Amino acid sequence: MKNIIILGSNGNLGKAISNHLLLKNKIFLDSKFSINKLLSSKFLNKNNISCVINCIGSHNNKNLFFKSNFIVPFTISENLSKVDSHLENRLLFIHISTIAVNAPYVKGNLKSLPLMTLNKSRIKYDQYEFSKACGEVVIRKNLSDLQNISTIILQPSNIIFDKSLFLKKLRIFLFLLPIKVNKSLTIPLTPINFLLNYLNS
Numbered sequence: 001m002k003n004i005i006i007l008g009s010n011g012n013l014g015k016a017i018s019n020h021l022l023l024k025n026k027i028f029l030d031s032k033f034s035i036n037k038l039l040s041s042k043f044l045n046k047n048n049i050s051c052v053i054n055c056i057g058s059h060n061n062k063n064l065f066f067k068s069n070f071i072v073p074f075t076i077s078e079n080l081s082k083v084d085s086h087l088e089n090r091l092l093f094i095h096i097s098t099i100a101v102n103a104p105y106v107k108g109n110l111k112s113l114p115l116m117t118l119n120k121s122r123i124k125y126d127q128y129e130f131s132k133a134c135g136e137v138v139i140r141k142n143l144s145d146l147q148n149i150s151t152i153i154l155q156p157s158n159i160i161f162d163k164s165l166f167l168k169k170l171r172i173f174l175f176l177l178p179i180k181v182n183k184s185l186t187i188p189l190t191p192i193n194f195l196l197n198y199l200n201s
Helices: 012-021 041-046 062-086 127-143 165-176 192-200
Strands: 003-007 026-029 051-054 091-096 149-154 158-160 189-191
Touching: 003 012, 012 026, 041 062, 051 062, 062 091, 062 127, 062 149, 091 127, 127 149
Parallel strands: 003 026, 003 051, 051 091, 091 149, 158 189
Antiparallel strands: none
16 A cells, blocks of 8 residues: 555546545545645655655646646646655655647747747747646756656546547547548547556556
8 A cells, every 4th residue: 555645636637546546545635635735744754655646737728728737847846856855755756747748839840940030920839738848847857866756757648538528529420420530540549547557556
């Protein structure tokens, strides 16, 4: 049995992970304790926490992209870096990001944009991908080369839950418009069970 902190426990992903890990572990949720308390050296040591899983993030509310996907990971990782030297045991920090950070987060190709300082133009980028990428950057910066904390950043594709609204809509779409689909085409999906099985290890 491990003692695990789950951040973002009120979201769909956080709830699924909490319910799954609760069977064999002692779980501490940010719905019952403040994040500052959970990430304090006193709490981490007293409860012998071995893992912190960050599920906080927004993918459909543009107003929350900057705060949830960048500011929150920055604050969490900064707090953890400050308590690192005070920890009595090793701690694993798992941040659940997205495969989208590996895609070019501009509509177009950023690498092919010529440098024209006198001819300014607005770069059209995907705010979600950009905010998640920034979140990963600050986590790597704050949590690199620490004494007691190891970090894993997971980059799943679209996470599909057991009763996924996306799958229902896809079935209806294919039923109403039975188009012939090239079998070589794939949709990047990560079933929730795959992610949960990884966390078990």
